[in-house]
Structure formats: C-alpha cells, structure tokens
Amino acid sequence: MVRVDINCDMGESFGNWEMGRDEEVMSYITSANVAGGYHAGDPHVMDRTVALAREHDVGIGIHPGLPDKMGFGRRKMDLTPEEMTDYVVYQLGALDAFARANGATIQHVKPHGAMYSMLSESPDHARAVMEGILEVDPEIVYLATDTNIYEVAREFDSLRAVFEGYVDLTYRADRSLIVERKKESLDPELVADRFVSIALDGEVEAADGKIIDVPAESICIHGDTPNSVEILEAIHERIAAHDIELAPLSEIV
Template sequence: MIRNDVSPTDRRFIDLNCDFGESFGAYTFGQDRELLACVTSVNIACGFHAGDPHTIREAADRSVQAGVAIGAHPGLPDRLGFGRREMAVSPQEVYDYTLYQIGALDAFVRAAGGTLRHVKPHGALYHMAGREPELAEAFVRAVRVYDPALILYAQSGSVLLSEAERQGVRGAAEVFADRTYRTDGSLTPRTQPNAVLQSAEEALAQTLDIIASGHVTTSDGTRIALQGDTVCLHGDGLHAALFAARLHQGLIAAGIALRPPHRP
C-alpha cells in the first residue's frame, strides 16, 4: 500500500478517481466530459464489461489532454450484466482477461502520448479477486508481468492489496465516496436498500470523515476503521458529475489537495 507519512487527521492530499469511458457502440453512458474537470485519475473500461475500440480511443485521448492519471479498468466478459455479475472463472482466465485488457488500453494511451499509471479491476472481478487468494494472485501477476511500475487500486483491507505487497506491486487502498459500508468493511451489495448514497452532501461528509478520522459509519451505525489512498466515485451514477464537483470543491475547501498516487 502507498503510505502517506501522516496520521489521518493531518492528511492534506488524496486522489479522487472515477470509472470512465463506459459507453459502447450506439449506447452512451456516464458524464465523462464533466467528470474530467473534477477528478485526478480515471479508470477506463477496456472492452469487456463496457467500451469498444472507438470509445477506448476517445477516452484515452480526452484523459491525456486533461492531464489526469490513466488506469486500466478490466472486468469480466459480461457486457449484458455490466460486469457486475459474478462468473465461475479460473485463475488462468483471470490472468488472461486482465493481461489482454491492460494491453488493449495501453495501446491507445501510448498512441495518445500518455502513460498508463494504474490498474483497477471492475465490478464483480473487483470483489471476487478482493476476497479469493487464487484470483488475487492471478490478477496481480498479470499486472506485474505487464508492467511492475503500475499501481494496483483495490479496496482497503482486501486480499488484493496483501497479494500486491507479496508480489512487490505498489498498492493504493481505495475507499468509496458514494457507497455505504457494512460492519465487516465490505460494501453494501447493490441488491440491498441504501447501498448507494443519494446526495452529494452525504458523499462529501463520508469522504471527509474517512480522511479526517480514519473511520466510517456503516449502514447500521457502527464505526469501523477505514483508511485509503484514493477515493472512488462511480462514473455511471445519474448525478455523477454533480457529486464529483461537490467532492472536488468540498475537499479543497477543507484544505485537502487532490493528486494521483504516482505524483509526489
């Protein structure tokens, strides 16, 4: 994990990331143009759960021009379910899917004159690799083999982060601005009520609480420890651009600088 040599109450910087480039074909999703003005890093869909060659190129071009840190967002081959349904995949399949998608995005990033900085699994793959050691090993190995300088974004406290440390890959612990937490530190499943925060003010309050105190209040009112290097805002939300603008404004007003993990 990337270590900021300060206590949570003294921290004065954080990364704000969002999922990006999730349109495909004739279908447009997200508010990419508006989000770019507010975030410091983006996770670009690589063609499995969303995205296609045209939208990947466009997302890479826009991101390079905006100067944000660019990451690959590989997911499961489940476009119909937007990559959010778990599949019975083997470690070898996870390795192959991950390596394939990183390479696809990196080709467009390089063509645009940019540099790939990080990798973050998407949706069901994020949660499966975050709790299953064999899948975590395969995912991290794919990142390491492709480019050991890449940073792995993964949920705070997940198996993926411990596996990244074991394999010598830099990890950035991720927390969520717009999702609620359960007492075990996992996210409230989207199939349950109140899984997603409904207002930008709630998202900002939760984010500031995590940064300032190193804790979060769970959906049942329990306080649990939670620290992160990067804050995720889901780019496909109905009001994603509004949330991003409020988070950007509120964090800066609180004296917290926004910058991606690879920048000192």
Template sequence: MTSIDLNADLGEGFGAWTLGDDDALLSVVTSANVACGFHAGDPSTMRRVCRTAAENGVAVGAQVGYRDLAGFGRRRIEYARDELRDDILYQVGALEAFCRAAGDRVRYLKPHGALYNTAAVDPVQAGAVVDAVLAWDPAMPVLCQPGSVLAVAAAEAGLTVVGEGFADRGYSADGRLVPRSAAGALVHAPGDVVERAVRMAVRGEVVAVDGTVVPCPVRSICVHGDTPGAVELARAVRAGLAGQLHVKPFV
C-alpha cells in the first residue's frame, strides 16, 4: 500500500453546544465522518462542515448513528432491521442535501458509536447498514472495522469495504475495540498514538492491551475529533504517516 487516509468524526456539535474544532481538523484530515443529526449534529452544523470540507478537498462521509442525541449514540438500541435501514437512509439523504449545496456529494458511509460496535458483531444491524447502502448507492464504500460482521456482510453484498484503524483507541486480543468503560479503552500519549497509526498503516497490525499483536489491515486511520488536543494529535499522526505513505482520501 502506498497511500493512507486520515479521518475524523466531525460536525458533532448541536445547537448551542460545540464539540471539537471542526475547522482546524478539516485542515488536517483527508476524510470527514460528518454526524447526520441523529446522535449529534444539526442542519447548520452539517452545512458548515460540508462547505468547509469542500473548500479543503476533504471527502465527506455520512457518520450514521442511532436516534439518540441524549446518549451521543453510544448506547446500544435494538432495532427491527427495516427500521434501522430507514433511519440510516434518512441520515444519508440529509447529509447529501448539504453536500450538494456545497458542490459535492456523500462519498462513503461509516456507522457511529454503539451502531459501529453492534454492527461489528450483530448480523441484523450489520444487515441493516448493508441494506441502506444498497438502497442508496451500491458504489458507495463502507468504512468499518476489518474482519467484522459488517465488513463480511458488505463484501458478500458486493460493496466496497474500507478497513479502518483507531490510533487513539485500545484493542482487545480478538481485534475488537476495548469498551470505553474499561481500562485501556483510550490511548492518550501522542507518541503512542502516532506509533500505532504508522504500524497499522504500514504493517497492518496493532498491539492489543494484553500485548498480543493483532492483524489490522486498514486503508484509513481515525483520530477522534472529541479527544482533548485532537487537532495537535491529528497533525502529529498525519506527519508520522506522511513520513511513510502518501496521505490522501481513499475515495
């Protein structure tokens, strides 16, 4: 692999509440996972982020989540497959409107929070994500955890699957993310975050919390926009990646 994408979750403010420095991050990352109003975000925020992303040549992806503003989409919700599919389609359509207003389009889809983690292991919710993408545009890539139930289901449906690694999150020996409520869930030291990002991008592996080396073939690295010091961290990660690979959008 000669190139790598750097993404961040953006547009996660809502009304009077702001979260992270979207404008600064959009000068660093190559792809933006934009909240679509269900777990975070609102119309004005979505329009602003889409416009700034277009101005900076940053690819916009739909960061779709549960209908859960109060819980920031980090609480698992049980859905009927069709209902979840329709909620996802609704979010993609909303973001597409603001992308079109900015002269662009939604380039890919990434689940957020509890939906991301649930679709990684649950065939029903993974199937709902796949159904939504097939209904919207079968050519639209799905950004997700390598080897997950969602990755397998999307590939079997003929969708383009883009493996994602988290430079600032801990991994278990089974390749899954450590729950945020558990020790080792977050990686704070900038040097460690950069080293993990480069290792995933170059060697396709990550060191789990127990020391196990876990395969992690990725085409995109995520740095969370709500992490304290996220902008400086993203800059450090991009510099580290750029020393090994060409940093550019995967779409």
C-alpha cells in the first residue's frame, strides 16, 4: 500500500475578493496550505480556513509568501536570510494563533511563489528559514517544493521534510515547472494519470515527452484551477482503483 498526501493552497481570498473553491475542495485533500496574509489572505479568511480544515480533519500548514499582494507574492525582493526568516516566522505565528483558537495545531510549512524560488536559489536563505522554523516548533514538517530545497532540508537531522510533486502543472525535463499566468481548466483524466504515475512509480512525463523522476510523497492540487473539484473527483476515482492510501503529512514523515 502506497501512502500519499494531497495538499492544496487555500485561504487566498481577502476582503471582498475571492479566490479558489476552498469549501468544495477541502473534503478531497489531506493537507491545507493556508496563506498567511502577506501574498494573500487576511485574518478573517485565515480563521475561517483553519476552522474548515479542522472540520474536515485536514492537516493545517502555513503558506508564507512575500509581502506583495499586488503581485500575489510572485515578484522577488532583495532580502537577507534573516529578513526572509522573520517573514516566515511572523506568518507562522499568526496562523498558529488561529489554529490554537480553533483547537488545532500547525502541521507544516510550505513557502509560496517567489519566496519558494528564492529559497531554492539560495541555500543560505533556505537554511536560515529552516532554522527559524525549528526554533518555533521542532515537530513541524517542511514541505519541500523542489530538489534543491529538499536537499538543504535533509542537512537537518531534526527537521522532518517531505518532497512535493505537481500534477496540475507541467514539468520541464530539468524538473522545473511551467507556471501559466492565467489558470485554465485542465483535463481531469490527464491530471489523474499524472497523480497515479507519481504516487505509484515516482515519475511523470515532462513537456518534451521525457519521463522524469518525481519521488514525491505529497502531491499538490491548486484550488484556483477552474475545474479543481472535477480534477480531485477524477483523482479519487483512481485512488479507489489502485493500491493508494491518503494520509496527511504528519502521518507520512
């Protein structure tokens, strides 16, 4: 039996602006990456999203981003490792307070957008952020978005890390991701095929047709894809037909 986590970026609405289908998606996933208020989200959305996750017994994680709501956290900033760490710890602390208020705990950390890219490119920034996370909670899980970050995480004996794969984005042959600026509906069966391939074989087909290794124990589905619910329904049909069991990150590490 293969165990795998399905994680989803959530809580990215704020004010009168809505993003994603959080209430519909939550029942299909095992871990929720909740925006911390910098790239998206606000205190009210954070509280509601935590409560929704707890209602569905979904693991709760902070999805910290750069302070750039206008650019949805996708524009890089000139930050020292210490400044980056402070941004992550600040957002982790805020979500932890809402989790405690709802009788829950924080399971994991998964950086968003340009923050993740900067950590991938700079081991010094990545190490500083991981050290900061461990100082807050040594039991927390780091959801590593690529091999560069995962290798840094493995330098820490005390840091629990899980490698993440994507099925609603297309990989290049070098295992970088093709991120479209505008979300479009995807073929649910194609995405479900990728899910099964990664879950069972640790590999997926890249854009050029090459089969690449993606040894992921957690697979991300983006809740802001227009037909995300239909995609998740197709994935759950495949899970039922194969030797796959869903489990939150805390049970996989």
